[in-house]
Amino acid sequence: MTTSSPSFPTTTRAWILPSSPTGPSSLTIQTLPLPPLGQNDILVHFRALSLNYRDISLSKGTYTRPALPNLIQGSDAAGCVLAVGPSVRLFKPGDRIMTTFWRDWISDGQDVRSFAGSDLGGNMEGAFREFGGFALHALVRVPESLDYREAAGLPCAALTAWECLYDRGDRHVRAGDTVLVQGTGGVSLFALQFAKGVGGRVVATTSSGEKEELLKKMGADVVINYREVQDWGVKVKELTGGVGADIVIDVGGASTVSQSLKAARIGTGTICLIGHLSGGHGEDVPNVWDVRQALCKVRSVAVSSRAQFEEMVRAIEGWGIKPVVDGKIWKFEEMKEAYEYLADGRHIGKVVVDVV
Amino acid sequence: MTTSSPSFPTTTRAWILPSSPTGPSSLTIQTLPLPPLGQNDILVHFRALSLNYRDISLSKGTYTRPALPNLIQGSDAAGCVLAVGPSVRLFKPGDRIMTTFWRDWISDGQDVRSFAGSDLGGNMEGAFREFGGFALHALVRVPESLDYREAAGLPCAALTAWECLYDRGDRHVRAGDTVLVQGTGGVSLFALQFAKGVGGRVVATTSSGEKEELLKKMGADVVINYREVQDWGVKVKELTGGVGADIVIDVGGASTVSQSLKAARIGTGTICLIGHLSGGHGEDVPNVWDVRQALCKVRSVAVSSRAQFEEMVRAIEGWGIKPVVDGKIWKFEEMKEAYEYLADGRHIGKVVVDVV
Amino acid sequence: MTTSSPSFPTTTRAWILPSSPTGPSSLTIQTLPLPPLGQNDILVHFRALSLNYRDISLSKGTYTRPALPNLIQGSDAAGCVLAVGPSVRLFKPGDRIMTTFWRDWISDGQDVRSFAGSDLGGNMEGAFREFGGFALHALVRVPESLDYREAAGLPCAALTAWECLYDRGDRHVRAGDTVLVQGTGGVSLFALQFAKGVGGRVVATTSSGEKEELLKKMGADVVINYREVQDWGVKVKELTGGVGADIVIDVGGASTVSQSLKAARIGTGTICLIGHLSGGHGEDVPNVWDVRQALCKVRSVAVSSRAQFEEMVRAIEGWGIKPVVDGKIWKFEEMKEAYEYLADGRHIGKVVVDVV
Amino acid sequence: MTTSSPSFPTTTRAWILPSSPTGPSSLTIQTLPLPPLGQNDILVHFRALSLNYRDISLSKGTYTRPALPNLIQGSDAAGCVLAVGPSVRLFKPGDRIMTTFWRDWISDGQDVRSFAGSDLGGNMEGAFREFGGFALHALVRVPESLDYREAAGLPCAALTAWECLYDRGDRHVRAGDTVLVQGTGGVSLFALQFAKGVGGRVVATTSSGEKEELLKKMGADVVINYREVQDWGVKVKELTGGVGADIVIDVGGASTVSQSLKAARIGTGTICLIGHLSGGHGEDVPNVWDVRQALCKVRSVAVSSRAQFEEMVRAIEGWGIKPVVDGKIWKFEEMKEAYEYLADGRHIGKVVVDVV
Structure with a gap:
C-alpha cells in the first residue's frame, strides 16, 4: 500500500464540453488540477479510451439530456493504478482497471434513483483524461486476457x-x-x-x-x-x-x-x-x-451494475473473448477526429484513443 | 395400486359446447362413455368446478379462438382419485387432485408449441364433468389446507x-x-x-x-x-x-x-x-x-407450467392462504346459471359449482 | 395419433435378474407379454441400451439395496415410439425418446419420497428389453444431433x-x-x-x-x-x-x-x-x-429430474456435444458379456448394447 | 455535499486490544486522531455498537486467528453520517448507516481472497469507537423501520x-x-x-x-x-x-x-x-x-456480501421485522462489562452499547 509521492501528477489534461455544444468541434482540451489523494482514493493513469455514440450525441446536444456544462467527457476507459490512499486494499499500484458507466451502481438490487445522475461524462466527470482520482466502487479490474485498448470498450457496450x-x-x-x-x-x-x-x-x-x-x-x-x-x-x-x-x-x-x-x-x-x-x-x-x-x-436496458461488470470480466477471461477494436487507433490529441470518425460510421468494432 | 373394478363408473355426465355457440344457453349436458382404465390412467371423480371469464367468452364464441366443437367445457376442477392403472405410483385412490389449465405443459423450459393446443375446455376435453381419465402429468395434488371448493379455482387464476x-x-x-x-x-x-x-x-x-x-x-x-x-x-x-x-x-x-x-x-x-x-x-x-x-x-402471461403449479401448492400450504370463494355455490345441473352469474359480475372471488 | 394395431408386438424379450443374484451370469433373457395400449400409454421400441456400474453392482447384489426380484434390468435406453394411446399428444409414432433414471421424478421441486422407489432396473421394470409401454412423463426426446447409441448413455451419467x-x-x-x-x-x-x-x-x-x-x-x-x-x-x-x-x-x-x-x-x-x-x-x-x-x-448428487433432463437435451443440441461411446458395440444377446466388459474396465466412454 | 468543517471531530475514542490479550479486561480505551476527510471519505458518528461472541474470543486470544495488535475492536455498529468528501453522492450528512463485517466484500461473485483480511476488528480497524472515516462500499443504509440500537446487530448476526x-x-x-x-x-x-x-x-x-x-x-x-x-x-x-x-x-x-x-x-x-x-x-x-x-x-457460511446486506435491508423493511435487543443497554465506557455480560450468557437477543 502506497500513498501519494512527489512523482505523482498534480494536474491532468482532459476533454471538456461547454454548455450548448454544437458537435465534436465544441470539445476543448484543458488542464485541470488533481485533488490530493485521500484515505479512500485511487489515482489512475488512463491508457486507452473508447468512444460511444452517446458521446457524439452529447457533443451535439442531441442526447436525451445534455451533459452538465464544462464536464470531462467520456464513459469508457482502461488504465492502471498509480497510487492508492492508506485505506485502500482491493487495488494496489500497478493494477489495471476500467471505469464503470454508472459510477454509483454498485450492486444489482440498487434502486435506479440512487445511481441516476452518476453517468460518467454526462453528470459525473468523465473518463477522457490522462489521470483521475476514483473510489474503489467506481473501478473494476481488467480481464487478464485483454490489453488496455481491448478493455477500454467494455464499460458501456459490453x-x-x-x-x-x-x-x-x-x-x-x-x-x-x-x-x-x-x-x-x-x-x-x-x-x-x-x-x-x-x-x-x-x-x-x-x-x-x-x-x-x-x-x-x-x-x-x-x-x-x-x-x-x-x-x-x-x-x-x-x-x-x-x-x-x-x-x-x-x-x-x-x-x-x-x-x-x-x-x-x-x-x-x-x-x-x-x-x-x-x-x-x-x-x-x-x-x-x-x-x-x-x-x-x-x-x-441501460447498461448494468458493477456487480454484473465483475461477473462479465470473469466470463470474458473464461471464454477467452477478444473485443473487436477498430484498426485505426487515435492519439489523445486527436479526440475530435476520433469523434468524427465514429460519427461517419467508417469503423468496425470499438473506436479507441490511446493515452501515453 | 388398484385397477378398474365393476363398481367404477363407465359413463359421465358432462357440459358440452356445440360448434357456433351463442352464449351459456348453448351449453348442453350429455352423458358420455368413459374409456377403460389403461396402464397409466387415473380415473378421477370431480367434486368442485370453477368458472373463468374465458369459459363465458368460449360459450359466446368471442374468445381469441373458438373451442373445438362438441368439446367438454371448463379448465378448473378439483376432485379425488377413484382408481389408477397398474403402472401409476405417484397417485393412489383417495388422493385429492386438481386439473392443469395446459394439459401438456409439464416443465418450465418446454417450448410453447409443444403445449399450445392442450388447453382444457378449448382444445382438450375439459373439466366440467363428473368423471374422467387423466395421465399423471395432467394432475396436481390439492394443498392439504384446502377443501375441494377452495382448490377448484387454482388451475387458472391462482x-x-x-x-x-x-x-x-x-x-x-x-x-x-x-x-x-x-x-x-x-x-x-x-x-x-x-x-x-x-x-x-x-x-x-x-x-x-x-x-x-x-x-x-x-x-x-x-x-x-x-x-x-x-x-x-x-x-x-x-x-x-x-x-x-x-x-x-x-x-x-x-x-x-x-x-x-x-x-x-x-x-x-x-x-x-x-x-x-x-x-x-x-x-x-x-x-x-x-x-x-x-x-x-x-x-x-398465459398461466404457467405444472412444475410451477407444484411450487405454488407448496407455497399455499406454507402461507396457509385460503382462496376467496363466492358465497353462492352452484349445483352441477345449474351450470348455465353459474355462467350467467359470473357474466353479470355479481360474484366476489371464484364462482364454484359442486359435483356430488 | 395412432392406436395399437395388429402389427405391433405383443411380447418382448428382456434381461431379468433373479433374487439373490451372483453377478452378470445370473442374468437371463426372458420373453414377457406386453400389456394392451391404454389411453395414455406410449409403446416404445428400444434401439440402444447403455450400461452403468450400478447395473453390475445390482447383478452382484452389492448395490446399496438389491433390485426387486425378477425385475427387468437397466436404466438407460434410447428408442423410438411405435404407437401412442388416443390421449397422447406430446409424442407420436416415429419420435425418438430416452428413458429417465427416476421414472417418477418429473419436476425439480418434487419431494424425494415421491420418486424414491421409481428407479428403473432397481424398483421399476427396467430398460434392457426390446419393447415396453411407458407414460409420457417417463420419457424424454432424444437430442436431434445424436443417434440412438449416443443418446442411450444420457439418462444416468450425463x-x-x-x-x-x-x-x-x-x-x-x-x-x-x-x-x-x-x-x-x-x-x-x-x-x-x-x-x-x-x-x-x-x-x-x-x-x-x-x-x-x-x-x-x-x-x-x-x-x-x-x-x-x-x-x-x-x-x-x-x-x-x-x-x-x-x-x-x-x-x-x-x-x-x-x-x-x-x-x-x-x-x-x-x-x-x-x-x-x-x-x-x-x-x-x-x-x-x-x-x-x-x-x-x-x-x-443422485441423478436429477425429468425437467433438468429436458434442459440438458436442449443444451447438448446447442453445444453440439457428442457423447463418447466405447468402440465395441454389443448385441442384445451379448448382454452378459457387455456387463463383464464394463466390469473389467477395458472400455472408454459409455458401453452400449444394440437392439435390432 | 459537504466537506469537513471546523466543527467536526478530529479525534475519536476507541476500544483497543493489545497483542496477546487475555480477555475483556485487556481492552483499553484510547483517543486516536482522525485522518482528514478525503475526496471519497465518509465521516461517521457511531451511535450504537453490538457485540458478537467473536469479540469475546478475540479478546481472549482464542479466535481462529488473533486480531492484529492494537486494533480497534468490533464489527457491528450503526450511526449517522457527519460529513462526506466532495466526490461522495450515495450518502449525505444525516444519513443513517451500518458497518459491514467484511469491509471489502462488495458483491457476491467476488473471490474470497480479495476480501479475506478485511474483517472489522480482526484485520481492519473496527467499529467500537465514536467516529470514523469509511469508504462508500463499506457502509450500508439502516432500514427505515429500525432505530440505531436495532440496526447495530445486523452486520454480523442477521x-x-x-x-x-x-x-x-x-x-x-x-x-x-x-x-x-x-x-x-x-x-x-x-x-x-x-x-x-x-x-x-x-x-x-x-x-x-x-x-x-x-x-x-x-x-x-x-x-x-x-x-x-x-x-x-x-x-x-x-x-x-x-x-x-x-x-x-x-x-x-x-x-x-x-x-x-x-x-x-x-x-x-x-x-x-x-x-x-x-x-x-x-x-x-x-x-x-x-x-x-x-x-x-x-x-x-461466513457472513455475506454488501450486496446481500442491501437485499436484506430491503426485506427487513418489507417484513417490518424488529430485531431482539437485550433489555440492558450499556454505555460506551462500560464496554468491558458488556463483554463479560455476553460471555456469561445472561442476555436475550443482541447485546448493545450506546455511543452518545
Whole structure:
C-alpha cells in the first residue's frame, strides 16, 4: 500500500464540453488540477479510451439530456493504478482497471434513483483524461486476457450486451438459446461473442457483404441481409424451425422493432430495447398489445451494475473473448477526429484513443 | 395400486359446447362413455368446478379462438382419485387432485408449441364433468389446507397470479417489493395474497367502497378508488415514495395499461399483461418506445407450467392462504346459471359449482 | 395419433435378474407379454441400451439395496415410439425418446419420497428389453444431433454430470469457473464437455498416459496424473492461481475426497459426491468440520429430474456435444458379456448394447 | 455535499486490544486522531455498537486467528453520517448507516481472497469507537423501520442468517420450507424471523422453558427441548411428516451436527455450519460419506456480501421485522462489562452499547 509521492501528477489534461455544444468541434482540451489523494482514493493513469455514440450525441446536444456544462467527457476507459490512499486494499499500484458507466451502481438490487445522475461524462466527470482520482466502487479490474485498448470498450457496450443476456443475473442465456443481433455495432458484436460463449445460436442482420463476412468469422450461425430480406423477422422464425429468437437485441428502434417482434420466440422471447429514443412514435411501432399477442417480453436496458461488470470480466477471461477494436487507433490529441470518425460510421468494432 | 373394478363408473355426465355457440344457453349436458382404465390412467371423480371469464367468452364464441366443437367445457376442477392403472405410483385412490389449465405443459423450459393446443375446455376435453381419465402429468395434488371448493379455482387464476410474481422461477417476488393489483377478480386477489405472503407491499385499485373493504381486509396496504383518482398511475408512484410498483398485474388492457406504465418502478418494474385482447388498439395504448422511456419491462402471461403449479401448492400450504370463494355455490345441473352469474359480475372471488 | 394395431408386438424379450443374484451370469433373457395400449400409454421400441456400474453392482447384489426380484434390468435406453394411446399428444409414432433414471421424478421441486422407489432396473421394470409401454412423463426426446447409441448413455451419467453443474437450476456453471473431474468414466467425461460448453476451465485427474491424451483431446485444460502427483488436491489449487476448483465432481469416495477438499475453491467451492458408498469410513475421510474449515460446500448428487433432463437435451443440441461411446458395440444377446466388459474396465466412454 | 468543517471531530475514542490479550479486561480505551476527510471519505458518528461472541474470543486470544495488535475492536455498529468528501453522492450528512463485517466484500461473485483480511476488528480497524472515516462500499443504509440500537446487530448476526437462507441469491428460502434453528442466539433468532417472513415453518431447539416462550412468541411453529428429547434430529423428521428440515442452521458444531444430519430433508436439505471450530474432531462428528448417505448438503457460511446486506435491508423493511435487543443497554465506557455480560450468557437477543 502506497500513498501519494512527489512523482505523482498534480494536474491532468482532459476533454471538456461547454454548455450548448454544437458537435465534436465544441470539445476543448484543458488542464485541470488533481485533488490530493485521500484515505479512500485511487489515482489512475488512463491508457486507452473508447468512444460511444452517446458521446457524439452529447457533443451535439442531441442526447436525451445534455451533459452538465464544462464536464470531462467520456464513459469508457482502461488504465492502471498509480497510487492508492492508506485505506485502500482491493487495488494496489500497478493494477489495471476500467471505469464503470454508472459510477454509483454498485450492486444489482440498487434502486435506479440512487445511481441516476452518476453517468460518467454526462453528470459525473468523465473518463477522457490522462489521470483521475476514483473510489474503489467506481473501478473494476481488467480481464487478464485483454490489453488496455481491448478493455477500454467494455464499460458501456459490453456490459449492455451482458445485461441483455443475463438480466441482473435473474436469467442466464443458455446453450441452445437463439440470440438475434442487429448490425456490427459494439453491443451487437459483444452479444454475439457472449452468446457463442455459452453455446447459443446467433442470427445476425446486416446490410453489407463485408460485414456479413465479419459476422460469420466471429461465429454467427446465420446472417441475414436486411436489404434483401425486408421481412427478416419472419425469416428469423423460419430459420429457427418456427421457434424464433429467445433474445432479440434491438438497436434500431422504430425501424426494427416491428420485425423484432416477429422474430421473437412465442411464449418466452425477450426483446431488449437498447437504442436511443429517436423516432419512437411512428405508426409502425408496435404497442403493448402487440406484445401481448406475440406472447413475449419487452424490456428496456441501460447498461448494468458493477456487480454484473465483475461477473462479465470473469466470463470474458473464461471464454477467452477478444473485443473487436477498430484498426485505426487515435492519439489523445486527436479526440475530435476520433469523434468524427465514429460519427461517419467508417469503423468496425470499438473506436479507441490511446493515452501515453 | 388398484385397477378398474365393476363398481367404477363407465359413463359421465358432462357440459358440452356445440360448434357456433351463442352464449351459456348453448351449453348442453350429455352423458358420455368413459374409456377403460389403461396402464397409466387415473380415473378421477370431480367434486368442485370453477368458472373463468374465458369459459363465458368460449360459450359466446368471442374468445381469441373458438373451442373445438362438441368439446367438454371448463379448465378448473378439483376432485379425488377413484382408481389408477397398474403402472401409476405417484397417485393412489383417495388422493385429492386438481386439473392443469395446459394439459401438456409439464416443465418450465418446454417450448410453447409443444403445449399450445392442450388447453382444457378449448382444445382438450375439459373439466366440467363428473368423471374422467387423466395421465399423471395432467394432475396436481390439492394443498392439504384446502377443501375441494377452495382448490377448484387454482388451475387458472391462482397459477396466473403466481407466474406474474415468479416468471417461471427466474425471478422471485421479494419482501419489500410493491405489487399493484387491479380490481377484485381471481388473479388480482391471489396476487394480493401471494405478495403479502412474502412480505410484499400491495397497492390495489378498485371502484367501490365495498370492494375496498374486502381488499383491505385481505391485507392490501393501500387501496385507490380509480373513479376518484383517475391518474392513479401517478398516485401509485407517489404512494411508494416515488419508487413505483415492482410488479404491475394489468388486467384491464387498453383501459389501464397507460396508467400501469406510470405506476411501474423505473428501471426494474414489470407490467404483466394478462387481460384478454379486447380493445388493444386505441390511441391511448402505449407503444414499445414508451416502455423504453419508462425504463421498464412488459410481459405477456398465459398461466404457467405444472412444475410451477407444484411450487405454488407448496407455497399455499406454507402461507396457509385460503382462496376467496363466492358465497353462492352452484349445483352441477345449474351450470348455465353459474355462467350467467359470473357474466353479470355479481360474484366476489371464484364462482364454484359442486359435483356430488 | 395412432392406436395399437395388429402389427405391433405383443411380447418382448428382456434381461431379468433373479433374487439373490451372483453377478452378470445370473442374468437371463426372458420373453414377457406386453400389456394392451391404454389411453395414455406410449409403446416404445428400444434401439440402444447403455450400461452403468450400478447395473453390475445390482447383478452382484452389492448395490446399496438389491433390485426387486425378477425385475427387468437397466436404466438407460434410447428408442423410438411405435404407437401412442388416443390421449397422447406430446409424442407420436416415429419420435425418438430416452428413458429417465427416476421414472417418477418429473419436476425439480418434487419431494424425494415421491420418486424414491421409481428407479428403473432397481424398483421399476427396467430398460434392457426390446419393447415396453411407458407414460409420457417417463420419457424424454432424444437430442436431434445424436443417434440412438449416443443418446442411450444420457439418462444416468450425463444427467448426473448436469446436476453437479446446475443444482436443479439454482446455480449455473459459468464461464470462468474451474471444474475438476476425476478419471474417464461417463459422468466425468460429460461434466468435462458441459463445463467446456459454457467456457469453463477443466482440470482432470487420471492415471494413464493414454487417457491423458483423450482428456486433452476433449478439451481438458490441465490433466494431472494422480500416480505421479499424489497430493493432487494441492496441485489443483496451485494450477488455478491459488483459487481452487469451483466444482469438484468426486467419484472416488474414500480414496479421493480428502484431495477433493484441498482442491475446492475457498469460500464457494462445491464438492459433488456421486460415487458409491464403498469404504466411506476410513480414517482419511474428512468430517463436516473439515468442510467448515475449508469454507466450502459438500453435496450428495443422485441423478436429477425429468425437467433438468429436458434442459440438458436442449443444451447438448446447442453445444453440439457428442457423447463418447466405447468402440465395441454389443448385441442384445451379448448382454452378459457387455456387463463383464464394463466390469473389467477395458472400455472408454459409455458401453452400449444394440437392439435390432 | 459537504466537506469537513471546523466543527467536526478530529479525534475519536476507541476500544483497543493489545497483542496477546487475555480477555475483556485487556481492552483499553484510547483517543486516536482522525485522518482528514478525503475526496471519497465518509465521516461517521457511531451511535450504537453490538457485540458478537467473536469479540469475546478475540479478546481472549482464542479466535481462529488473533486480531492484529492494537486494533480497534468490533464489527457491528450503526450511526449517522457527519460529513462526506466532495466526490461522495450515495450518502449525505444525516444519513443513517451500518458497518459491514467484511469491509471489502462488495458483491457476491467476488473471490474470497480479495476480501479475506478485511474483517472489522480482526484485520481492519473496527467499529467500537465514536467516529470514523469509511469508504462508500463499506457502509450500508439502516432500514427505515429500525432505530440505531436495532440496526447495530445486523452486520454480523442477521447477515449470517440471511446468507444461510439465500446462498448469495442462488437459492431463495420459500413458503413451505422448514427451517431448523438452534437456541436463541442472534443468528438463530434472525433466521426464525426471516423464515417466518416468507411463509416458512420454523422448528427451534432450546434447553429452557423461558426461552421456549420467547421462541413461540416470535413465531416458531414447534419448539423442542433438547434436554428432554436427546435424539431431536429424529424428532424433527417426525414432526415434519417424515420430510425433515429444508435448511438447518447449525450453531453447535460437534455437539449438534450429528442430530442436524438426522433432521435434514432427504435429497435437498442443507446444513449451514456457522459455529466456531471448537471441538470439531470428536468421534461423533459425521464425515462426508454420512452426508452422502443422508442425501443432503453441508455448507460453511461466513457472513455475506454488501450486496446481500442491501437485499436484506430491503426485506427487513418489507417484513417490518424488529430485531431482539437485550433489555440492558450499556454505555460506551462500560464496554468491558458488556463483554463479560455476553460471555456469561445472561442476555436475550443482541447485546448493545450506546455511543452518545
